[in-house]
Amino acid sequence: xxxxxxxxxxxxFVANLKYMGLGMLGIFIVICVVILITYFLNxxxxxxxxxx
Amino acid sequence: xxxxxxxxxxxxxxxxxxxxxxxxxxxxxxxxxxxDMEPTLLLPMGFGAILVNLPFSxxxxxxxxxxxxxxxxxxxxANELFPLILxxxxxxxxxxxxxxxxxxxxxxxxxxxxxxxxTLCLASMFFxxxxxxxxxxxxxxxxxxxxxVANKLKSQYIGAIMVAAYSYMALVPMIQPPVIKLLTTKKxxxxxxxxxxxxxxxxxxxxxxxxxxxxxxxxxxxxxxLIGFLMFGNLIRxxxxxxxxxxxxxxxxxxxxxxxxxxxxxxxMVAEKFLAAETLLILGLxxxxxxxxxxxxxLFAKFLNLFLKEKINPVIGAAGISAFPMAGRxxxxxxxxxxxxxxxxxxxxxxxxxxxxxxxxxxGLILNFFL
Numbered sequence: 001x002x003x004x005x006x007x008x009x010x011x012x013f014v015a016n017l018k019y020m021g022l023g024m025l026g027i028f029i030v031i032c033v034v035i036l037i038t039y040f041l042n043x044x045x046x047x048x049x050x051x052x
Numbered sequence: 053x054x055x056x057x058x059x060x061x062x063x064x065x066x067x068x069x070x071x072x073x074x075x076x077x078x079x080x081x082x083x084x085x086x087x088d089m090e091p092t093l094l095l096p097m098g099f100g101a102i103l104v105n106l107p108f109s110x111x112x113x114x115x116x117x118x119x120x121x122x123x124x125x126x127x128x129x130a131n132e133l134f135p136l137i138l139x140x141x142x143x144x145x146x147x148x149x150x151x152x153x154x155x156x157x158x159x160x161x162x163x164x165x166x167x168x169x170x171t172l173c174l175a176s177m178f179f180x181x182x183x184x185x186x187x188x189x190x191x192x193x194x195x196x197x198x199x200x201v202a203n204k205l206k207s208q209y210i211g212a213i214m215v216a217a218y219s220y221m222a223l224v225p226m227i228q229p230p231v232i233k234l235l236t237t238k239k240x241x242x243x244x245x246x247x248x249x250x251x252x253x254x255x256x257x258x259x260x261x262x263x264x265x266x267x268x269x270x271x272x273x274x275x276x277x278l279i280g281f282l283m284f285g286n287l288i289r290x291x292x293x294x295x296x297x298x299x300x301x302x303x304x305x306x307x308x309x310x311x312x313x314x315x316x317x318x319x320x321m322v323a324e325k326f327l328a329a330e331t332l333l334i335l336g337l338x339x340x341x342x343x344x345x346x347x348x349x350x351l352f353a354k355f356l357n358l359f360l361k362e363k364i365n366p367v368i369g370a371a372g373i374s375a376f377p378m379a380g381r382x383x384x385x386x387x388x389x390x391x392x393x394x395x396x397x398x399x400x401x402x403x404x405x406x407x408x409x410x411x412x413x414x415x416g417l418i419l420n421f422f423l
Contacts (some may be wrong), residue, residue, distance in 0.1 A: 004178040004330045010269055012176040016184075019421055020169040024162075025415045031162040034409070037263055038155035039314075042395060048227035 065107030069323035069395035076321075077101030083222065090222035090305070093195070095316045097218065100318020108409075121319035121328025124312060128249050132203055134313045135196030135356050136281045142408075143285020144298045146376065148260060150402035152252040157368075157399065159352070161406030164372025165414040168347025171341035172418075178333060185422045187334055190217045190413045191341025192411035193224070195313075200278055201415045205422060212331040216338035218317065224378045227339070229375055231346045232370050240354070241390040243365040247398050255288040264409065266375025272416025275423050345373040349403070365396055371403040374411040380404035391405040 080098030084091035092110035095116050103111045104121060112119035128134035151157060160253065168191035173183035186207035198217035202210045230240075261283035289298045320326070349369030357363045371383040383400040 004333050008178055010177055012181075013173045014180065016176040019409045020173055023164060023169040023172070023414065024100055024420070025418050026271075027162045027165055027414055028159075030267070030413050031158050031406075031410060033267065033417070034264060035158050036154045037267070038152055038158075040422065041256040041263070042152065042155075042250070042252065045253040045259070 060109050062269035062371040063261045065409030067323075069327050070105040070107070072100050072327060073105035073321060073323045074125070080219070089225075091217065092310045093218050093317075094222055096314025097215070097318045097321075099322045100315040103315075104319055104321060105323050106338055112322065119300055119319075121316055124316045125319045127317055128312060129199060130203065132200045132277070134309050134316065135199045136277055137391050138306060138309045138313060139196050139278060140285035140288070141301045141309065142376070143261070143282040143287075143304070144289045144301035145290075146157055146282075146286055146405055148286065148290075148405055149252055150249075150398050152260060154399070154402055155249045157402040158406040158410070159356075160224065160349050160369045160403040161408075161410035162372075163352030163369065164349035164403075164407055165191070165346045165410050167341040167343065167345030167373070168346045168414050170348075172336055174340060175337050176205040179191075179209075179330075182422050183209060185418050186210070186213055186379065187337050188341060189213070189415055189418060190334075191345050192217075192374055192415055193221055193342060193345065194376075194408065194411045194415075195221060195408075197278060197374070197415040198274065200420055202343070204274060204419055209330060209334055211317075211322075211325060213325075213338075214317045214320060218314075218336050219335075220338055220342050221375050221378070222343070224373070224375045225382050226324050227342050228346050228370050228373075228379065229386055230368055231343050232383075235347060235350045236366050238390060240366050241387060242366065242394065243363050244391075245365050245368075245392050245396055246362070247395075248396070250341055254290070254292065261286040261290070263329040263372070267280055268413060268416060272420050274412065274419040275412065278415060280409070281411070282412065305315065328389075330334075342373065344368045349373065350405075365394075365399075368396055368400045368403050371400040372407040372410070375403075376404050376406045377401065379407065 080094045084094035107115055113122035155238040160405045168188050172188035175187045177323050182205045186202040186205045189201040196219045230408045265283045267278050268279040285301055288294045336385040337397045349372035350366045353364045353369035355364035367383045367387050371379045373379050380400040387394050389394045
C-alpha cells in the first residue's frame with residue numbers, strides 16, 4: 001500500500017529536471033510559432049483585404 | 053431465520069472502505085449541487101462512486117458478469133473516444149477571437165504549463181517516470197487531455213488521475229485566489245490594461261484551427277487527435293455554414309458525453325483501488341500542479357513587466373491554466389475585487405483560451421518524451 005513512499009528517491013527530482021527544461025522550452029517554441037502564424041494570418045487576411 | 057439471513061447476505065459484505073467511498077461520493081454531490089462546482093461532472097462522478105461501491109455492484113464487471121459502467125469504460129474511455137468527442141464540443145464553444153486579436157497573450161498559456169513539468173519532477177521521486185508523467189498531466193487542468201495522456205502511457209493510476217483532474221478543475225475558484233494573492237501586491241492587481249479589439253477576419257478564424265492542427269500534428273503526432281478534435285469543433289463553429297451542427301456540438305453532444313464521462317470515470321473509484329496511499333499522493337501532486345501552473349503564469353507576467361512600459365496585470369497570467377472558462381473568470385473576479393471599475397475579462401479569456409491550446413501541446417510533448 002505504501003509502495004510509492006517506499007520508492008522515494010529525491011535524486012530523481014534532479015535527474016528529471018531536464019524534462020522540465022526541455023518541456024518548457026518546447027512549449028514556448030511551439031507557442032511562438034503559433035503567435036507568428038497568427039500575426040501573419042491577421043496581416044494577410046485583415047478585414048480590409050477580405051473586402052477587396 | 054437462516055433463509056432470511058441468506059436473503060440479505062449481501063448487506064453483510066459491506067465494509068468500511070465502501071462507506072468511505074459513499075462519503076466521498078456524497079461530498080462530490082454536495083459540491084456539485086450546493087456549491088455549483090462543475091455539477092455536470094461532479095454529480096455523475098459522486099453518484100457513480102456510490103454506485104460502484106456497493107457489495108458485488110452489478111454496475112461494474114464482477115467475474116464473468118459484465119457491468120454496464122465497465123462496458124462503457126472499455127467503449128468510451130479506454131480507447132479515448134469520450135474525451136475526444138467531448139473536445140469537439142469544447143472546440144465549438146471556444147471563441148478564439150480575443151486570442152487572435154491579441155496573439156501575444158498566448159505566451160501566458162505557455163508559461164502556465166510550468167506546473168505540469170515541475171510536478172513531473174516531483175512525482176518522479178515517488179513513481180516510475182511514465183506514471184510520474186501521467187500524474188503530471190493533471191496540471192493540464194483539462195480532463196480529456198489527462199485521460200488521453202494517462203491512457204496512452206498505460207498508467208495504473210488512471211482512476212485517481214481522472215478524479216484529481218476533474219475535481220481540481222472544479223476547485224479552481226478555491227485553489228487559484230490564494231496563490232495569486234500570495235504572489236502579487238495590491239498595486240499589481242489594480243493595474244489597468246487597455247484593450248483594443250482588433251478586427252479578426254473570417255478567413256483567419258477558419259484558417260487558424262486548420263493550421264494549428266497541422267503544426268501540432270507535425271510536432272506531437274501522438275496527441276494530434278486531441279488538438280485535431282478540438283480544432284474540428286472550432287472549425288464547425290467558425291465556418292458559418294454548419295450553425296446547426298455547431299449548436300448541437302456545443303450543447304447536446306457535449307452534455308451527452310459529459311453525462312457518460314462523469315459516471316464512467318466513477319467506475320474507477322472502487323474502494324480497494326481508490327483508497328490507497330498512492331491516491332492521496334496523486335491528489336496532493338495534482339494540487340501542486342495546479343498551484344505551480346498558476347504561479348508560472350503570474351510570475352511570467354511579473355517578469356515581462358520588468359521590461360514593459362505598459363504593464364500587464366499579472367493576475368491574467370493565472371488564467372493560462374486550461375480550465376476553460378473558469379480560470380478566466382476567476383482572474384477577472386480577483387481584479388474586480390481590488391477595483392470594480394477595472395475590466396480584464398477579455399484579456400483573461402484570451403489567456404485562458406491559449407491555455408487550452410498550450411495544455412494540449414504540453415500533453416503532446418509529454419507523450420513525445422515517454423511514449
